[in-house]
Amino acid sequence: MTDQKVIERANAALAQEFELDLGSMLPDALFREDLGLDSLDTVDMVVVLEQEFGIKIGKDPAIASIRTVGDMHAYILGKKREISPSPE
Template sequence: MTDAEIIKKINSALAEEFELDLDCMVPEAIFKDDLDLDSLDAVDMVIVLEQEFGIKIKKDESFKAIRSLGDLHKFILNKKDEAV
């Protein structure tokens, strides 16, 4: 799976889970300010992403630093690279 395909999968999964418009799913989007997602939504986000990609996120401290969709893209892409 290419990086672009992974990013598209992330965006689609989150848009579906949180009923967001795909047009809003840009790397600069801040979860709290732009997408209106809070810390409770972050828990759901972890579950969705773990299921979509078959990875473990909960115990990764770097996940707590994610503030934007672009940060999330980089995080998941790095996880993919670690798995290789």
């Protein structure tokens, strides 16, 4: 799966679950201030991404530093490379 596909799947999964407008999920959009997600939503976001990509995130400390949609993309892509390091 290409990086772009991963980003599209992540955006689609979060947009569907949290009723977000796909068009507003820009890389520099802040989850709290721009998209209205709070700390509980962050916990649910982890669950949604785990289910979407079949990965285990759990209580990874790196999650706490995710502020923007772009941060989330970078995190997911990093996880993807950990699982399958060979380029596609």
